Amino acid sequence: MRKTLLALASTVLLAACGTTEAPVTEEAGPSGSPSAATRISVTDSRGKQVTLDRPAAKVVSLEWAETEMLASLGVMPVGAADVKGYGVWDTAAKLDASVKDVGTRQEPSVDSISALQPDLVVMEAERDSALVAQLEKFVPVLVTKGSDGTDNFKRLRDDLTMIATAVGRTDQATKLLTDLDAALADGKEKLAAAGAAGKPFAMADGWKQGSTISVRLFGKGSLVSDVAERLGLKNAWTGKVDEQWGLGTTDVEGLTALKDPETRFFYNASDGEDVFADGLASNAIWKSLPFVKKQQVTKLPPGIWTFGGPLSCRQYAEALVKAYAG
Structure with a gap:
């Protein structure tokens, strides 16, 4: 069995479950760039508000669950951690051959992520917080909760809805959950x-x-x-x-x-x-x-x-x- 299984039970307690604010219809400001009213704000599992000028289109995912969620929402990530392993362990949502591998889930490559020039990086809460700081120097980072033993089914819904809001796919998320x-x-x-x-x-x-x-x-x-x-x-x-x-x-x-x-x-x-x-x-x-x-x-x-x-x-x-x- 893969050694990564041994790490899955490690925990980091983080405050607040992800919450979202619905995006508004995009309108350009005087300069042609999105105005403040068009921005998407998402409060992630850290309790941090992540603001995007527009729905993220070039997304890198550092965990298989979030990679699956993005693909199932119709947003193929430009990069993902351990693409080969994902193909073995998660067949629910296939990845395109275009998805670049950015390293392992335990130690993703910051250089590989940066080279893809993503709009957003999605990762789970239990990963090293030092990595978040490194990534946030050049890209917004959305941190999901990943798991919650008090109500994992609700946590799943919250994580999916949070990601869907960030990529402008809330209708698709609603359908996935309804189905x-x-x-x-x-x-x-x-x-x-x-x-x-x-x-x-x-x-x-x-x-x-x-x-x-x-x-x-x-x-x-x-x-x-x-x-x-x-x-x-x-x-x-x-x-x-x-x-x-x-x-x-x-x-x-x-x-x-x-x-x-x-x-x-x-x-x-x-x-x-x-x-x-x-x-x-x-x-x-x-x-x-x-x-x-x-x-x-x-x-x-x-x-x-x-x-x-x-x-x-x-x-x-x-x-x-x-x-x-x-």
Whole structure:
């Protein structure tokens, strides 16, 4: 499993969720440049007001969720962090070949970003604040919250709406969210009809270091848990999770806490390293788990990003419905 997974549970507590002010109709000032009345103002997760003369058209994204959101809004980023990795882990919104790679998500290249002369850079809150200061010397930076264990579904909507306002695509954002709500309502009906309402589920990914296999559970407060709960399912993992991402780490022994025989276990292995099917195939503890014995283990289709935008959430919801309702 990619080392970047180990960094996803790190948190930085930042004040205020992103809020937006609707843009007004553009009018030119006396000099031909946009007047003050045409500017777009967006208050990001730092509580900072980011003002643009006009909707941003040349945008660089430094996280996959925001890259997906931009592409799904119809704004293809001019640059993005780890384009190759995005193609593996997030298939919800394809990127054009024109999108330039600006380095890793952990250490994007400031020079590569600057060379693209963007109107706006979008990044998540947990990244190094020193990077924000470097970028703001030459481009406005919009910082999303990225995750919020108290209500990740609302956070998703807020982040998308904030980005959409900055790029002048609020109508598209409304449609994405309306379509997501409709898909979840439809999925909930299908699960109920299949007798799966209230059924327990567990969602995880895993990685191997040497002979040790670590398992990361998506507990209550994670985005995929919020999505599953809106389908009428119940998260079976009640172990400790972090406050921002809703993630908890354990090992195969820790999975013995999932005792309910009705539990269905889902996992993600988009990069091809399948520690559950391969690394644990002969593990006696793994084979003794109720959901393994009952063959209630489901590998998600490759490319469903569990920290993504509305389209990723729809992909995940569809996979859950298919597993329970056929």
